[in-house]
Amino acid sequence: MKKNSFIKLFIKNKMGRIGMIIFMIFVMVALVGPVIVQYDPQDFGEKEDVLQPPSLTHFLGTDDLGRDVFKAIVAGSRVSLIVGIMATLISMVIGTSLGITSGYFGGRIDDFLMRLTDIFLVLPWLPLMLVLAALLGASIWNIILVIGVTGWAGTARIVRAQTLTEKERQYIERAKSIGASHFHIIKHHIFPNVFPLIFANTILVTAVSILSETTLSFLGMGDVSKPSWGTTLHFAFESGALSNKAYWYFVPPGLCVLLLVLSFTLMGFALDEIVNPKLRER
Amino acid sequence: MSRKYLLRKVFYAILTLFGVLVINFFLFRIMPGDPISMLVRNPNANLETVARMKAQFGLDEPVYIQFFTYMSNLFQGDFGTSFHYNRPVLSVIGERVFATVLLVGTAEFFAIIIGVFLGIIAAHRRGSKVDVMSLSFSLVTYAMPSFWLGILLIAFFSGFLSILPTSGMTSPALFFATGFERFFDISKHLILPALTLALVLIGEYMLVMRSSLIEVLTEDYITTARAKGFDEKTVLRKHALPNAMIPMVTIVAMSIGFVITGALQVETVFSWPGLGRLMYDALQDRDYPLLQGIFYISSICIIGANLISDILYGYLDPRVKE
Amino acid sequence: MEILNVKDLKIEFNLSGHRKLHAVNGVSFSLNKGETLALVGESGSGKTTTALSLMKLLPDNGSIVEGEILYKNQSVINASAEKIRSLRWKEISIIFQGAMNALNPVLTIEKQLMDVIMHHDHLEENEARIRAEELLKMVEIDVTRLKQYPHQFSGGMRQRVMIAMALACNPKIVIGDEPTTALDVMVQAQIFDLLERLKKVLELSMIIITHDLSILGDTCDKVAVMYAGEIVEYGEVQDIYCHPKHPYTQKLLSSYPVIGGKKALPESIPGIPMDMTQIPVGCKFAPRCHKAMPICFEEAPIQKVENGHRYFCHLGGESL
Numbered sequence: 001m002k003k004n005s006f007i008k009l010f011i012k013n014k015m016g017r018i019g020m021i022i023f024m025i026f027v028m029v030a031l032v033g034p035v036i037v038q039y040d041p042q043d044f045g046e047k048e049d050v051l052q053p054p055s056l057t058h059f060l061g062t063d064d065l066g067r068d069v070f071k072a073i074v075a076g077s078r079v080s081l082i083v084g085i086m087a088t089l090i091s092m093v094i095g096t097s098l099g100i101t102s103g104y105f106g107g108r109i110d111d112f113l114m115r116l117t118d119i120f121l122v123l124p125w126l127p128l129m130l131v132l133a134a135l136l137g138a139s140i141w142n143i144i145l146v147i148g149v150t151g152w153a154g155t156a157r158i159v160r161a162q163t164l165t166e167k168e169r170q171y172i173e174r175a176k177s178i179g180a181s182h183f184h185i186i187k188h189h190i191f192p193n194v195f196p197l198i199f200a201n202t203i204l205v206t207a208v209s210i211l212s213e214t215t216l217s218f219l220g221m222g223d224v225s226k227p228s229w230g231t232t233l234h235f236a237f238e239s240g241a242l243s244n245k246a247y248w249y250f251v252p253p254g255l256c257v258l259l260l261v262l263s264f265t266l267m268g269f270a271l272d273e274i275v276n277p278k279l280r281e282r
Numbered sequence: 283m284s285r286k287y288l289l290r291k292v293f294y295a296i297l298t299l300f301g302v303l304v305i306n307f308f309l310f311r312i313m314p315g316d317p318i319s320m321l322v323r324n325p326n327a328n329l330e331t332v333a334r335m336k337a338q339f340g341l342d343e344p345v346y347i348q349f350f351t352y353m354s355n356l357f358q359g360d361f362g363t364s365f366h367y368n369r370p371v372l373s374v375i376g377e378r379v380f381a382t383v384l385l386v387g388t389a390e391f392f393a394i395i396i397g398v399f400l401g402i403i404a405a406h407r408r409g410s411k412v413d414v415m416s417l418s419f420s421l422v423t424y425a426m427p428s429f430w431l432g433i434l435l436i437a438f439f440s441g442f443l444s445i446l447p448t449s450g451m452t453s454p455a456l457f458f459a460t461g462f463e464r465f466f467d468i469s470k471h472l473i474l475p476a477l478t479l480a481l482v483l484i485g486e487y488m489l490v491m492r493s494s495l496i497e498v499l500t501e502d503y504i505t506t507a508r509a510k511g512f513d514e515k516t517v518l519r520k521h522a523l524p525n526a527m528i529p530m531v532t533i534v535a536m537s538i539g540f541v542i543t544g545a546l547q548v549e550t551v552f553s554w555p556g557l558g559r560l561m562y563d564a565l566q567d568r569d570y571p572l573l574q575g576i577f578y579i580s581s582i583c584i585i586g587a588n589l590i591s592d593i594l595y596g597y598l599d600p601r602v603k604e
Numbered sequence: 605m606e607i608l609n610v611k612d613l614k615i616e617f618n619l620s621g622h623r624k625l626h627a628v629n630g631v632s633f634s635l636n637k638g639e640t641l642a643l644v645g646e647s648g649s650g651k652t653t654t655a656l657s658l659m660k661l662l663p664d665n666g667s668i669v670e671g672e673i674l675y676k677n678q679s680v681i682n683a684s685a686e687k688i689r690s691l692r693w694k695e696i697s698i699i700f701q702g703a704m705n706a707l708n709p710v711l712t713i714e715k716q717l718m719d720v721i722m723h724h725d726h727l728e729e730n731e732a733r734i735r736a737e738e739l740l741k742m743v744e745i746d747v748t749r750l751k752q753y754p755h756q757f758s759g760g761m762r763q764r765v766m767i768a769m770a771l772a773c774n775p776k777i778v779i780g781d782e783p784t785t786a787l788d789v790m791v792q793a794q795i796f797d798l799l800e801r802l803k804k805v806l807e808l809s810m811i812i813i814t815h816d817l818s819i820l821g822d823t824c825d826k827v828a829v830m831y832a833g834e835i836v837e838y839g840e841v842q843d844i845y846c847h848p849k850h851p852y853t854q855k856l857l858s859s860y861p862v863i864g865g866k867k868a869l870p871e872s873i874p875g876i877p878m879d880m881t882q883i884p885v886g887c888k889f890a891p892r893c894h895k896a897m898p899i900c901f902e903e904a905p906i907q908k909v910e911n912g913h914r915y916f917c918h919l920g921g922e923s924l
Contacts, residue, residue, distance in 0.1 A: 115297065115298075115301065116301070118294070118298055119298050119301040119302060119305065122298060122302070122539075122581070122584045122585055122588055123302060123305070123581065123584075124540065124542065124543045124577065124580035124581055124583075124584060125543065126543040126546055126547075127542070127543060127546070127561060127573075127576065127577050127580055128577070130561070130565055131309065131565075131573060131577065132309070134565055134568065134573075135309075207425070211425075211427055214427045214430075215427055215429065215547060218427065218429055218430075218547075219546075219547075219550065219562060219565070220565075220566070230427075233427075233429075233430065233433075237429075237433065237551070242433060242436055242437060242441065242448075243441070245437075245441050247437065250430075250433055250437070251434070251437075254426070254427065254430035254433070254434070257425075257426075257427055257430070258422065258425050258426050258430075259425075261424075261425035261426075262421060262422065262425040265421060265424060265425055266421070
């Protein structure tokens with residue numbers, strides 16, 4: 001599919017358009033926001049600043065330590081996006097390489113890799129992530145690693161299936177017969193054809209990664225020095241914002257997660273419709 | 283479904299379980315900050331505990347002997363002793379099973395009925411208001427962290443309306459009450475956590491049911507059924523649903539397998555005394571034997587559910603051969 | 605005795621973006637009791653759509669915009685939903701293409717035979733089972749296979765099950781929609797033998813839909829050749845076989861070497877079937893016709909009739 005027509009189809013798709021707009025807004029906030037709005041998690045406010053409702057000075061009120069909630073959310077957008085995207089990249093690299101290897105070479109390699117994938121598919125991912133995060137210690141890189149390493153199994157399965165169909169194409173036979181190396185065939189013939197599928201999958205996996213990060217941070221596994229939305233929710237819950245009815249403290253960060261994840265799901269659905277034309281006409 | 287199919291599935295399940303056990307074994311040993319070093323750094327640990335830990339894990343032995351001991355202990359149902367509770371892990375876990383089963387069972391019960399029902403309506407009337415609303419609902423509940431949904435429900439029903447309790451399974455005052463009073467009290471505590479879990483599941487089930495039924499309704503045998511002169515209701519009930527339910531059964535079985543994982547967030551928010559909350563507490567206390575124990579149990583649940591779903595699949599879909 | 609009469613039938617499908625597909629454009633034919641009509645044409649020529657409309661089985665986006673269908677002199681188009689449901693299978697039944705997916709994969713064939721018998725003939729379960737066994741015997745399948753599922757049958761056997769099912773309620777008309785496509789030649793012949801025998805015994809009227817003129821042989825009495833939603837030639841089977849008038853029919857016949865030799869598909873007629881969302885001024889077949897003249901692109905041909913043999917072509921009555 002031509003690049004231009006692809007983008008046109010995407011923009012024409014209502015879900016894709018809405019998702020894209022929400023996503024762009026968050027990207028802008030994450031890029032520009034922290035430059036304009038300075039936030040220091042160590043900068044506790046005065047006693048009278050604690051748990052103040054929204055006002056002109058504090059757009060979204062303050063938390064239990066007198067910090068500005070709005071600033072925390074702006075700073076958190078960067079963490080949530082970085083963790084979500086980096087973790088997804090790790091998952092994609094592992095899932096794609098294992099999937100292609102498995103599908104392309106087949107035989108014993110395939111058997112072994114698919115058994116391994118099955119194991120990762122059934123591992124209780126949340127407990128596993130929690131255990132890993134606890135063992136490795138709370139840092140933003142560990143969280144990225146943990147989410148990335150546990151989230152590749154689904155991708156591997158999809159990529160393998162697609163590789164199997166691509167492998168049967170005639171031009172692959174032809175490339176082989178003129179002596180092209182495996183690496184060459186994978187790089188020039190298999191990967192470009194599997195790519196659209198990987199791309200659509202990436203977007204859906206990013207949604208899951210962002211949710212995982214939020215959950216891990218909420219359960220206290222987050223990096224306190226780089227608070228994400230999940231970390232803010234963790235402190236809100238632990239400090240009893242709920243019983244104090246400090247809605248401004250626990251509603252906005254969750255809403256941000258909801259919108260960002262929703263934007264990815266919408267874009268993923270739209271891409272799915274474009275990549276699988278069968279869904280379009282129906 | 284043939285015996286060969288069954289045996290192969292059982293064999294794969296055992297193989298997977300073995301894989302999980304191996305990963306688990308190395309996970310707790312090779313990682314930086316393994317249990318012992320964490321324990322030594324822990325000011326609450328005394329020498330006696332450290333020694334007991336070392337003996338339990340057999341850390342002075344070579345790795346293959348450690349692995350052998352580890353496996354044979356597991357087979358004897360010996361999951362070690364919890365640091366925090368100072369009791370066998372299995373008995374600590376045993377006490378919490380009921381609460382989780384009650385929570386998840388209630389949520390699943392309503393989620394399956396409502397999710398399947400909404401999915402059928404949505405598929406049957408594609409593009410209608412019901413369809414669009416159900417779809418939006420699924421998208422939103424999917425994008426929401428379930429703990430946050432729980433928090434919102436607490437804020438609304440307990441903070442704003444003040445009608446339901448927010449945490450635990452029983453009111454302290456009613457701890458020794460019996461019979462109907464106690465049942466009523468538990469039910470009241472159950473509503474919010476079960477609702478949270480159910481809302482998330484309804485979205486998922488509805489989506490699966492919808493797409494599965496839409497797919498089936500385009501099949502030729504549905505045209506045959508219509509050509510036979512059956513009304514739409516009969517076509518749907520007798521000819522479409524038996525096919526459309528097949529993927530549904532798999533999804534439900536899988537989600538029941540992920541029960542502990544699924545309940546973890548909700549149980550944490552609502553302080554529901556189940557396995558999920560136990561896991562969260564074990565994590566806070568760095569109670570490794572307990573953590574590992576829950577990890578095994580969750581894995582066994584998932585692999586077991588997977589196996590059951592494979593068996594059901596073979597039973598429901600006569601095309602599954604071999 | 606005339607049992608079915610189709611007059612000037614027009615069917616449209618609504619496509620996305622307010623486009624309309626003119627699937628059937630003014631088709632007329634009639635069917636007598638005990639007679640077999642073949643609807644022949646390439647895929648997309650509107651033959652299956654025509655057949656489905658007889659039972660009002662069009663997909664949701666399709667509708668009959670003009671014309672009339674009379675079954676035993678009663679309008680099918682204006683009949684109530686309830687009336688249509690009692691017409692389906694009891695009066696007109698259908699043998700679907702391929703039969704792979706036309707049979708429900710998760711129900712035993714016993715269930716699928718019995719449910720329709722019990723529905724229309726109001727029989728008890730035991731009686732329905734006896735009838736189901738009878739039907740299987742009729743299509744020469746062992747009755748012990750009643751409890752099996754469709755996937756346990758071979759392609760030809762599934763087709764037999766489908767035939768048994770079509771006959772379950774003693775219909776007056778049976779439609780065979782490509783009843784032997786995807787089967788090998790030997791099995792095709794067996795299925796046609798079976799159909800013909802059953803037709804005689806049960807005094808059925810049949811409509812056979814196919815893209816393959818060569819398989820019809822002496823199964824049918826009349827042939828209607830369809831192109832782009834229209835019947836371009838209609839007549840007795842001998843006339844069509846021996847004196848085809850329309851170049852399209854001639855091409856269809858010549859693309860099938862009779863016996864031996866490699867079988868060519870009708871796609872070997874040069875060009876592709878026309879875009880059915882736009883109707884041209886002239887003859888619809890002209891762009892692909894090897895005998896096309898200038899007038900063919902400017903004017904639609906009018907119908908010519910010779911002893912019940914009718915066709916639409918600017919050319920006179922020259923034959924192959």
